[in-house]
Amino acid sequence: xxxxxxxxxxxxxxxxxxxxxxxxxxxxxxxxxxxxxxxxxxxxxxxxxxxxxxxxxxxxxxxxxxxxxxxxxxxxxxxxxxxxxxxxxxxxxxxxxxxxxxxxxxxxxxxxxxxxxxxxxxxxxxxxxxxxxxxxxxxxxxxxxxxxxxxxxxxxxxxxxxxxxxxxxxxxxxxxxxxxxxxxxxxxxxxxxxxxxxxxxxxxxxxxxxxxxxxxxxxxxxxxxxxxxxxxxxxxxxxxxxxxxxxxxxxxxxxxxxxxxxxxxxxxxxxxxxxxxxxxxxxxxxxxxxxxxxxxxxxxxxxxxxxxxxxxxxxxxxxxxxxxxxxxxxxxxxxxxxxxxxxxxxxxxxxxxxxxxxxxxxxxxx
Numbered sequence: 543x544x545x546x547x548x549x550x551x552x553x554x555x556x557x558x559x560x561x562x563x564x565x566x567x568x569x570x571x572x573x574x575x576x577x578x579x580x581x582x583x584x585x586x587x588x589x590x591x592x593x594x595x596x597x598x599x600x601x602x603x604x605x606x607x608x609x610x611x612x613x614x615x616x617x618x619x620x621x622x623x624x625x626x627x628x629x630x631x632x633x634x635x636x637x638x639x640x641x642x643x644x645x646x647x648x649x650x651x652x653x654x655x656x657x658x659x660x661x662x663x664x665x666x667x668x669x670x671x672x673x674x675x676x677x678x679x680x681x682x683x684x685x686x687x688x689x690x691x692x693x694x695x696x697x698x699x700x701x702x703x704x705x706x707x708x709x710x711x712x713x714x715x716x717x718x719x720x721x722x723x724x725x726x727x728x729x730x731x732x733x734x735x736x737x738x739x740x741x742x743x744x745x746x747x748x749x750x751x752x753x754x755x756x757x758x759x760x761x762x763x764x765x766x767x768x769x770x771x772x773x774x775x776x777x778x779x780x781x782x783x784x785x786x787x788x789x790x791x792x793x794x795x796x797x798x799x800x801x802x803x804x805x806x807x808x809x810x811x812x813x814x815x816x817x818x819x820x821x822x823x824x825x826x827x828x829x830x831x832x833x834x835x836x837x838x839x840x841x842x843x844x845x846x847x848x849x850x851x852x853x854x855x856x857x858x859x860x861x862x863x864x865x866x867x868x869x870x871x872x873x874x875x876x877x878x879x880x881x882x883x884x885x886x887x888x889x890x891x892x893x894x895x896x897x898x899x900x901x902x903x904x905x906x907x908x
Contacts, residue, residue, distance in 0.1 A: 545572025552576065553626050554634040557584045559680065559705050560739065561636040561664050562603035563712025569606035569897060570885060576626055576905065577607045583902040594877030601880050605873045606897025608905030614645050627656060632719055636664040639674055649734050659732045660722045662715050668738035678739055680705040687743040692750050695764040711742045771819040772830045775856055782839035783856040786846065791815055793851065800849035802833045874898035
């Protein structure tokens with residue numbers, strides 16, 4: 543069975559995480575992805591060595607690609623890039639703004655020479671503005687955008703535990719490229735796409751920003767929701783922790799009755815609406831905590847199911863590794879097969895296979 547992007551060629555001048563995330567998804571869908579690497583390789587190859595002696599990020603985000611080594615500082619490297627672009631449908635790049643133009647591949651030049659080419663540029667702060675020339679990496683944007691200020695416990699800001707900015711930027715770029723491919727199918731014309739990490743994170747931070755500008759600046763609450771209660775972690779009498787989420791006043795009525803055995807809470811003016819429960823969060827959470835403390839994890843789980851409440855175990859990576867819901871794929875690498883979580887999207891009736899992770903310059907030998 544053919545894949546949706548079979549026949550498309552993507553040339554990518556990429557390093558690190560955001561752009562490789564984008565192009566890995568294009569490769570999964572059948573595109574030929576030609577990854578241009580410096581002679582020393584993508585620096586993400588050296589991030590760690592936990593995946594059969596290779597870097598976890600690189601193994602995750604470079605499956606199914608070809609690695610071609612080019613030195614774009616010399617004329618032969620530029621000529622080879624030009625040759626590759628002559629047969630390409632998409633160019634993805636996350637060089638510093640202006641770097642591609644200095645190499646002789648400005649957007650105007652590319653548009654004139656290859657009018658059907660879709661060019662997607664990923665950067666920290668975009669092509670203009672006072673910070674356009676700054677280097678940017680995931681944690682820097684987490685801090686600059688204010689994400690860290692609403693992450694962590696009350697004591698101090700914290701980073702999100704994964705490279706959220708890079709992943710969000712890669713997913714945004716992927717969606718934009720697919721839109722541009724649809725447009726090209728209608729008009730025959732390519733597109734110039736610019737995606738900045740800062741813009742992506744600012745967009746994702748719309749709700750806390752609007753709360754701040756509305757006079758309710760978010761506070762760090764750890765594993766608790768800033769605007770919903772009860773939506774937090776509670777400890778059972780056997781020490782196990784459960785995170786619960788009450789999304790509506792209707793749910794709270796059943797929760798108070800079936801789980802807590804305190805139906806009167808649902809009609810108490812202090813707790814009858816979410817706004818009041820948040821306003822009286824200490825009393826709300828305190829009452830819920832008292833009930834959890836009387837039950838084991840198994841008892842609490844059974845009662846929560848009876849009350850039709852959304853809940854989750856507070857797992858760690860060992861919990862994820864052994865999770866019964868976890869789907870995995872296995873990819874070949876030069877160090878041996880590596881198993882890791884499967885891409886989330888599944889297509890009915892379409893079996894997907896995933897290409898190998900290339901060694902540096904492996905595509906040059908084909």
